[in-house]
Amino acid sequence: MSASDRASTSEVRTERITATTVEAYRGTFAAADAALADVDVLPAAWEGVFFPFDAALADLRPDGTPARDGIIPEIDLPRRMYAGETTEFLRPIRVGDDVTRRASLGSVVAKNGSRGRLVFVDVEREYAVDGETAVRTVWHDVFLDAADPDAPARAPRPDPAVVAEADWQEELTLDARQLFRFSALTFNTHLIHYDRAWARDVEGLPDLLVHGPLTRILLMDVARRNTPGRVPVRLDVRATAPVLVDRLLRIVGRTAGDTTRVTAVDPDDVVLATADIDWEPRA
Template sequence: MSTTRTETLDAARPEAYRGTFAPCDVVLADGDPLPPGWEAVFFPFAAPLNDLRPDGTPARDGILPETDLPRRMYAGEDTVFAAALLVGDRVTQTARAGRIQEKTGSSGRLVFADIEREFVVDGEVRVRSVWHDVFLEQTAGPGRPPRTDPLAAAEAAWVEEVHLDARQLFRFSALTFNTHLVHYDRRWAREVEGLDDLLVHGPLLRLLMVDAARRRTPDRRVRALRVRMTAPAFVDTTLRLCGDADATRVVALGPGDVVLATAEIDAAPAVSPGGSAR
């Protein structure tokens, strides 16, 4: 199963993201390279309303087979940035189902499902990404205690604090056409999903981690990214993004030093217009 869509990378979507989450970044214009990860604001979810599950996530999207498990969560992704996407590029995105595995854990049945995406310009694959989702049974009780790491911030070369409110979560949902109720319906998040509060989007946290690393190493180009989500991040809490000196590893911490996510970043010296590393 696969879908193919073509879209022009106009400047409006990255500007909407920049104005909400990255105000220190420059305004992009046609011909400017899109920062790594910002391709996520293009090709929004496209399932018709009748093809959504009760929680607002796609049931029938032409990519993954349907499942009877009621909860769907983003678990991370592996992305390769072979070449920069430019604002103004005409991009064709192909999304197809990858590996699908069913397992049984302490909380019941789980289905791990990969979505493979390619972003192609004039026949050249610029970005290749594998998105990892997990489908779960309805919450039956307290899960495994989250992992904590008190040394992640204490030993980091830099720490950036992020505080996300409901306005920002709504904007990211609107920007990506993400109708998952856990991001904007408190009753659903608390009473149905058993969460403490509104959930910060995993793909948004992934973007914030990459942005923080990129700003600290402007002379390097991100070539690959590996993100793993490990615990839920909630609205109106202070999140800390903790990185090493080379900005090749970023750990996102929540209150109590809970590890929310990790990002492994492969970067290399940027190449000047003349073709030499600088």
């Protein structure tokens, strides 16, 4: 892809960080946090609740994800999954700020895996307040071949040491109401989050999938609550296994110096997602 092609695949939008949307997220996923009002600092990663998908219905793929969004080229693979995200926090965003987000296409890499073709796509986003970049993030997606119902399931790989060596942990169980609310907040129409028949029969999952971008925010939220007073400068999230609805999720963490490793594990100690958070050095 040429530099001119990349330059044409971009989008610029401006949106106000409203207390209404902040409260909708807080009241559903972070009720222990204090309510926020104008000029309060937006918690790190909550920018991901804003700038909902806006592809027209005619521009959606059969699975509900955008086929044509002005950024990612059309890819002839039927499944799309969130693989992780790398975020830099450069300055605070506050409730009431008008934020301009520029989204553009990053790398596009095609590979052949043991279960067919894959295309890895990055979307680069910058969130600016008054012309100054506040947050810079790279969203990692992977497009896959159709699921093979006859393919043997991958054996889970428990890692009990992750939990045993943790400094702290929190437990939660996400239900279908919460998945619906996050889909509504972000205008995410991916069927895998609300259509059980699609999730099971087409995607080959046991149940509805928790949104990867939601898991990202939850990992950051738990780390923030358990490391009071620290200011994040970087968040690197990697999704490694499905996070499923109505199943106990444990989020555990361990801090070494100015870095915290946060891990989401299931009741059998299988690692589902990992985040490394770098904090500002202590004074």
